[in-house]
Amino acid sequence: MSSIGTLWTTPQQFSGKRIRAVAAFGGVSVDLPEKYTHFEDNKKPEFLAKFPHGKIPAFESKEGFKLTEGAAIARYVAARAPNSTLLGSSLEEAALIDQWVSFADSEIGAHTYLVFQLVRGILTPYAKPIHTAFTDRQIRSLKTLEQHLATRTFLVGERITLADITLASVLQLAFSVTIDAPLRAQLPNTLRHFNTIVNQPQLKEIFGQTEFCEKQAQFTPPAKEKKEPKPAAAPTPKAEKKPKKEDDDEDDDLVPKEEPKAKNPLDFLPKSTFNLEDWKRAYSNKDTRGANGSLEWFYQNFDAEGFSVWRVDFKYNDELTQTFMSSNQIGGFFNRLEASRKYLFGSMGVLGETNNSIISGALIARGQDIKPVVDVAPDFESYEYKKLDLSNADDKAFFEGALAWDLEIDGKKWVDGKNFK
Structure with missing residues (x-):
């Protein structure tokens, strides 16, 4: 060889x-x-x-x-590889293989790795809602995969392709971190596919033994360092010893106390007539444009005093390469905005083509200042934010295009997008 x-x-x-x-x-x-x-x-x-x-x-x-x-x-x-069918035998098969490679990496692999970093304390501070969001999105992807494999031996065609090997490499990590025994029981076709690939004679030694977790990995807070008791100060002649309360616990200072949850400044804003959760449901369940569409619902209910609309653009578009990777980047940004979910809606996309694309979109945010809403994401400064005036025709057209996923900027057309809702 x-x-x-x-x-x-x-x-x-x-x-x-x-x-x-x-x-x-x-x-x-x-x-x-x-x-x-x-x-x-x-x-x-x-x-x-x-x-x-x-x-x-x-x-x-x-x-x-x-x-x-x-x-x-x-x-x-x-x-x-000579004479291999790893990339398919037609243009259509090659495209489907690329599709499943991207799906495995961005929908299963990325969320597995993020959960792994969270529970190991690499991504700090740990936040249970973010952990749950990553897990839920991975489970949704696994259900899509399970349905696809219900009638197929392999992802594309009748032979093993790059897509199958990619998926197996991603699943091997997921099986050890996030796909626990109860979840595996719901994925018989996915498990069958995985075992078929990793037990191929050429691949068995490379993949080795898979460690299947019985329970999804969970975050364990680091143990609180035990403090040495300070020597008691000698009492002054006038000092009176206070009686000890019956329910006093000598080790109270060693027990982690729950800190009062800090109020978000956005919670102190005057109540708005615009219900963001109702808007998210309208956007999800209605056509975006047209009579009785979600945009019509938005204009009928929007409260411009309680909420604001923003254009958001990635600052470093010259660094973007593959469009699917740029789409994954949007997904990562939205994941890191999880703590602001009750204050924010977003629709962002990739426009253009490989090595010539941009990331742009629109946000609907609580209040009139975008920073308190987006600064929960460590990379929020990688984006530029401009408040839109929906009475301005150009701003309105941009906003509607971003929500309808047909936005076009300088000849670059929308190729992929994600919503934060």
């Missing part, structure tokens, strides 16, 4: 495992460095000279072609 290049990864990295599996199934091989220590070797000048971002997986072909990002490397390796 001929080697096509060198892959820098770690044994635990699921995207690296995916690339190795694709190579093995396609009949080619990739070399691994003899020694690689993550967080050390990828910071060295010789590594950064090849891969300036310092990120793994990273790949260099025998011809000197360099590539990063797991999905891109896996696709390239699949294309180098």
